[in-house]
Amino acid sequence: METSTTAPAPASRRYECPQCGAPVEFRSSISISSICAHCRTVVVRRDFQVENYGQVAELPPDLSPLQIGTRGHWQGRAFTLIGRMRLHYGDGSWTEWCADFGQGTTGWIAEVMGFFMVSFPHSVKLPPFVDDTSKAGQRIKIHQEDWLITDVKEGRCIAAEGELPMVPPPGWKRTSIDLNGPQGQFGSIEVSSGDVEFYQGEYAEFADLNFTELRKVPGWDKEAEITRRQSDALNCPRCAASVHLRAEGQSMSAVCGSCASILDASTPRLKEIGQVAQTTLRIQPLLEIGKRGVFKGDLWEIIGFMRRKDRWSSWDEYLLFNPWLGFRFLVTYKGHWSLVRILPGHVTDSEWQGRSFKLFAREEAITSDVLGEFYWRVKNGERALLTDFISPPYVLSKEEMDGLNEITWSGGEYLPYTEVQAAFAKAGRTFPSPDGPYLNEPNPHRQRLSEIRTPAVFTVIAYIVIQILFMGWGTVKEVSHVGATYQGATPGDAMVTETFKLEGSSAPVHITATGLLPRDKYLGLKGSLVAAESQQTYPVAFPLANYTTAPDGSRQRVTLASIPSGDYYLRVTPDASSDLTQANVTFTIERGGLFWSNFWIGLGLIALWPGWLILRSISFEKRRWMESDFNPYSSD
């Protein structure tokens, strides 16, 4: 396929509408039909003639920022929107924009729920069993790749405008089988009147398509003209109360705030399709429907509220709308908030945003109350099987609804409640603060731990280096040998050694007493190391003995901390065996060395805070997973 980086050049041809005579333009070379803007007739060109193929309905008003003539760039290729079809299915509707990519290339841009699918027709051999009876969840092989069917629905064209590369007869129907490719590609098999066509492309966000020449959105762009429907309020068919649609064209259902009827909002004729309990109308949601707030840098309007519950708990979901960005959900439970978005094209339950997820919960949820409007047909008591996978602060959710042939993936990120409060709370109102750990709440202790990890590692390295340096500097050196002789002294007589000199700064002193004692004799020496000048004393005791059961007893070592320099001597009082008459004792004086207790105390001090955070972090995770049926900490 050739590419072009500029918008396709118009190949305009003008005809007269065969129905009303108004001018009908065929600007694009790919156009086969054009809808008369005056009378809605489908005008089909055949050579130099045009034919009338019946009339289509007027497009319902919407808040889409796109319009015929909007230009854009998709992956380096310029395009212009030349026409569109509105397709309706059982539970809603979507818009298919026809894009002229130039050089005869037609692309389709589906606009649904605020995101886009860009696709192009592809000629492929499809498996023979793929038809309108295919089911979501089935896998099929296309181009030797596994594609997953995510959605099967029959769409009916309810309105169209502009130019189209085919003829959309009024009421034209087709079955759309949406697929997800192995790399998250978008695919669609269109089955219509026995014809099967395959379209392949990708999911895109508004910003990815680089749109220009957009429509001014009423109510959002200041200069936008107010359309008829914005000025004429809709009325509830049951109680005639006015119903104001905030996401017109995108909303599929709305709840009448007066009579609690659920109304089909997919067409301009509001139709009652259900009822919510009168008690629902008395609910005062924390966030007011209709309130707008700037949130994460974008303006959002709250348009819907749902209360859902499972076997264990109940939580609230708010639907936010922005015409350019689509829809988001604000989910709140016990003061915790998450911003959730639909993930089109998502296929895996274990990875999102490059992170691995763990299964946290699988429960059937029931929608107990709904207020406001929604982009699908809400039903009171609607049931869905919800499966949550977590990788805080993210949550990945899979939703499978009864009777809907579709699997919906959504991804959420945890939000501090203060952010939601700042955006949407009424002046002076504060939101309740979070209660207990939540499934995707970031572990605050792990966060703090990661913040101090680098300083802690560097501190430990520096600390060990300091100790290694001191090990070289503070080695033990022998200072002196002094002797003393025991002579059967009378009790109370002291033995005094010669004076010896200790030099340098304060340092440990190690005194080793070695006595040559006869067998089974003892000589206890208790006294002090005495500073000759100041007479300051440092108590010492050398319990010398020579027993066959304690052969090392004749040698005793005493260590004294922080002894300043100066002249010292030892004065000790002997306590000897009564029959010991004489014994020579030698004192070896050493100086220096390190106390390793200091090293361990300091290391403990450095590790105390990280250790505390690790314990708190583990405790937090245990409490988080206590809420899960898949608790990895559980011994069951």
Added chain:
Amino acid sequence: MKHPFYSSISLLACAYLVTANMRGWTMFPDTANRRALTSTAYRYRPSVFTSGSSSGGWSFGGSHK
């Protein structure tokens, strides 16, 4: 400084190590020396064989004063 409290503790630990090593301090003085000042256990022959250089053993001799 992102974590002044933790950084202060870390610096304090390093300063403590440097000072204690330079001054020869210890928070845990020789407890054997302190105990020996009041003990008279050396007067009695231990019944259990004790040695700093062997793994120890049993002696069957009685106490001796």
